Amino acid sequence: MRTRLMCATGAFSLLLVAGCGAGAADGGSIGTTAVVSSRAQRVYDRIQALPPAKQRAMAVQLADEEGSLEVYTSLTDDVADAVTKAFQKQFPHVRISMFRGNSETILQRILQESQARRLGADAVESDFLEMSSLDSQRALAQYTGPGQARVAASSRFPDWTADRFNVFLPAWNTDLVKTADVPRSWEALADPAYKGEITLEPTDSDWYENVTHYWLTHGKSQAQVDVLWKHIVANSHVTKGHTTIMALLGAGQTPLDSMNYTYITEQARLKGAPVAYRLPDGTNPLPAFPRPNGVGMLRGAAHPAAAWLFYDWMLDEGQKILVGLHLTPSTEVPGDTSLRGIHLAPFDVKGLTDTSTDWDKKYDEQLRGVTSAKGGG
Incomplete structure (x- = not known):
């Protein structure tokens, strides 16, 4: 980026x-x-x-x-x-x-x-x-x-x-992930219980930066953040393309996307795929990042x-x-339910346009050595 x-x-x-x-x-x-x-x-x-x-x-x-x-x-x-x-x-x-x-x-x-x-x-x-x-x-x-x-x-x-806005939240296959096992925080993706279960998208450096920024501005040290990413990456496979990783998720070839755009998840759900980004009660407790x-x-x-x-x-x-x-x-439109039950966090435009940090490079370094997702090639 x-x-x-x-x-x-x-x-x-x-x-x-x-x-x-x-x-x-x-x-x-x-x-x-x-x-x-x-x-x-x-x-x-x-x-x-x-x-x-x-x-x-x-x-x-x-x-x-x-x-x-x-x-x-x-x-x-x-x-x-x-x-x-x-x-x-x-x-x-x-x-x-x-x-x-x-x-x-x-x-x-x-x-x-x-x-x-x-x-x-x-x-x-x-x-x-x-x-x-x-x-x-x-x-x-x-x-x-x-x-x-x-x-x-x-x-x-x-x-x-x-x-x-493209809103960032995890997505999961409802046939493969029980409601009790759905991640309730970004930190939860580091849990060893998700070993081999998570799909990362290799161009999501903006998601990586926003989660990092959120953690650092909510009390975590850089060392703690580094450990969390190390464990998240260790739990993950990589596949390129948000529509591709959603297709794999809907087909049951992968159980959990670390992040996908909520509209892609919703479109797949409405076409009959067993996928979700909200819990059965219609909410998601994670801070969601809306990219403009x-x-x-x-x-x-x-x-x-x-x-x-x-x-x-x-x-x-x-x-x-x-x-x-x-x-x-970006405006209030009657009938829009895209943000219902969602908790938005500010999207860090400033951090991503600051030329002092190459977030593409930092994210690439995190993913070094991670294998392709099952069925993803």
């Missing part, structure tokens, strides 16, 4: 030094310190100069004239498809296209297109780390529309806003009105689409 952010930031910093000319919409690069797309900024300013109640109507009018919208997103295929269809149905004159990839791919693609002076994206929806990187490099334009009022202050960042994923509009957008419209829509109607797919929205 820290390594990929530093590499991306370095590449973008070189671009900032070398950048010249107009913004991407005018044939130049995005994110330069002195020069961005003046056309795009004029459109953003024109919309946001209006009273909040009139901004959406102006954005729709201008977006209809633009006719297109390109979004880069790390949403999974099913969610991206649902968002695309709902947005297209509501705004039929704006042809929306989504490029979907993992968050690292999204960031690298924006950087590469910027260097080639051919920015393809108008808006971006991705993981907090990549959004923070784009924000720090001044690649994103400021949104001050009505959607901001719907989101808690802790979910608003300088030039992007959280539109959903956010939406932003690019300063060099070729279709800035459409980018603004998408940003605003994702904080309004788009929230209902997310809830319908059992994701956790």
Whole structure:
């Protein structure tokens, strides 16, 4: 995580030094310190100069004239498809296209297109780390529309806003793990009773950092934390991919995931898999960490009105689409039960964006020598 952010930031910093000319919409690069797309900024300013109640109507009018919208997103295929269809149905004159990839791919693609002076994206929806990187490099334009009022202050960042959360909690196979044996704390994963029973995901360094930070800020010493991780890793196997480890869990090939995103567990449960992240009474006593994923509009957008419209829509109607797919929205949405019975702990955004610690490397070192999970290859 820290390594990929530093590499991306370095590449973008070189671009900032070398950048010249107009913004991407005018044939130049995005994110330069002195020069961005003046056309795009004029459109953003024109919309946001209006009273909040009139901004959406102006954005729709201008977006209809633009006719297109390109979004880069790390949403999974099913969610991206649902968002695309709902947005297209509501705004039929704006042809929306989504490029979907993992968050690292999204960031690298924006950087590469910027260097080639051919920015393809108008808006971006991705993981907090990549959004923070784009924000720090001044690649994103400021949104001050009505959607901001719907989101808690802790979910608003300088030039992007959280539109959903991936919530971290263990998941278990209800046929293989009795209710009495479900872990009631993160520390419980270190219990020798779970020897060989736990599946770890090798890219979950953000989970590793948050659990570590939680323990250190709740009375544990570094030595105690180190011992806990040593025992957790000793109890575990490793398999890559959260959907893969959920498939293994649902098939009964593994009994317990150390952590999975609650929406993945819930989607599997609703499809009939014997999996859960809540106890039978509907609660989970562990502190759950909600990782923010956010939406932003690019300063060099070729279709800035459409980018603004998408940003605003994702904080309004788009929230209902997310809830319908059992994701956790960043706003209050009627019918949302994703956090019912869950105890949230603050997600340590600061710790994960601090360049002094490479949490990818630290987590990799923890997992050194751990074998692949049963059935996981």
